[in-house]
Amino acid sequence: MDFFRDQIWQFFDFLIGGLIATIIAIYFYSKSRKLKSLSYQVVTNIPIFSTSKEFKDRLEIRLDDTPVQDVRLIELKLINSGNTSIQPEDFKRPISLSFGESAQIITAEINDTEPKNLVSKDELEKFVSINQNLATIRPVLLNSKDSITIKLLVSQFKGSISVDGRVADIKAIKENRSGQAFMAIYVRHVIQLLIFAPVFFIITLYSVVPEKIRQSLSSFDLLGIFLIFLAVILALPILNFLKVTFARWEKEGF
Numbered sequence: 001m002d003f004f005r006d007q008i009w010q011f012f013d014f015l016i017g018g019l020i021a022t023i024i025a026i027y028f029y030s031k032s033r034k035l036k037s038l039s040y041q042v043v044t045n046i047p048i049f050s051t052s053k054e055f056k057d058r059l060e061i062r063l064d065d066t067p068v069q070d071v072r073l074i075e076l077k078l079i080n081s082g083n084t085s086i087q088p089e090d091f092k093r094p095i096s097l098s099f100g101e102s103a104q105i106i107t108a109e110i111n112d113t114e115p116k117n118l119v120s121k122d123e124l125e126k127f128v129s130i131n132q133n134l135a136t137i138r139p140v141l142l143n144s145k146d147s148i149t150i151k152l153l154v155s156q157f158k159g160s161i162s163v164d165g166r167v168a169d170i171k172a173i174k175e176n177r178s179g180q181a182f183m184a185i186y187v188r189h190v191i192q193l194l195i196f197a198p199v200f201f202i203i204t205l206y207s208v209v210p211e212k213i214r215q216s217l218s219s220f221d222l223l224g225i226f227l228i229f230l231a232v233i234l235a236l237p238i239l240n241f242l243k244v245t246f247a248r249w250e251k252e253g254f
Contacts, residue, residue, distance in 0.1 A: 036169045037082035038095075038142070039176035042161060043149060044075035072157045074099070075111060077149045080142040081176055086167060091139035093166035095173070097150065098134050100160040108135040111151035118146055201226055 048071040076097060080086055099105065108128045113119055119127055119140060128150060129136045135152060142148075163173045217225075 034084045035082040036084050036086065036167075037080070038086060038165075038167055038170050038173050039079050039081040040163045040173060041077045041079065041176045042074070043077050044073055047072050048153065069155055070157065071106065071153055071155045074152045074154055074157070074161075075149055076152070076161070076163070077147055078137070078163075079147040079176060080144055083144050085144065086142040086170075088139040088141055090168040091165065092168065093164075094139055095137040095163065095165035096134055097137070097152070098160075098162040098164065099152075099154050100158045101133065103133045103157045104155050105130045105133060105135050106153040106155055108150060108152045110148060112149040114145070114147045118142075118148065198226075201229060 078095065097108075108130050110119060110124055110127055123138070127138050127140075129138075135150065137148070137150070140148075163175075165173055167173070
């Protein structure tokens with residue numbers, strides 16, 4: 001019985017070593033892949049003031065001497081969500097923000113950038129141009145995780161936000177919601193796991209684990225150990241997501 005118990009513990013030692021090696025392999029495989037991605041996030045979308053139907057024809061609201069109706073504050077964050085830089089020459093068509101045919105953009109300006117020196121002071125005023133319901137952003141170098149937050153005042157907004165542009169090696173600029181982004185990363189992680197983990201488990205079992213230990217384990221034992229092996233790897237991205245989320249909450253003062 002003691003011999004059998006020692007063999008089991010030796011197997012778990014080999015298994016833990018194999019698990020660590022698999023995690024390292026998946027990590028470096030993910031880092032080595034070049035992913036070019038540009039996404040946006042609606043940070044703020046709130047009404048500043050609106051006129052009820054009863055008084056719409058009798059009440060006029062002006063902003064900078066311009067009559068406006070149903071004005072909303074919209075903050076939109078443009079993010080390089082890939083792991084490689086986007087060069088200014090990669091923009092074959094500049095990024096444009098549209099808020100529907102009936103909407104009118106009153107003002108548009110840069111509210112924040114990450115890093116802070118992403119846009120020079122000389123470029124700030126001309127970085128975003130307005131043409132009625134369309135705001136166009138000048139091309140700029142965006143390294144991985146760089147971001148630009150645009151603050152806009154929009155009147156007669158009906159709820160439709162469209163971000164368009166033509167960027168080399170990027171099919172579309174999609175909205176980045178934290179849950180959706182996590183699921184996309186998690187699915188990629190699961191696919192990598194399904195490819196690498198079973199192969200590595202079998203290689204570890206037959207090339208590293210002594211034959212006596214293998215013979216002492218039934219097929220049911222091996223299946224149970226392999227399921228534990230998979231569960232640990234599947235749990236890692238969830239733990240990392242929670243860590244990043246809590247860090248963001250702490251930074252924002254929640």
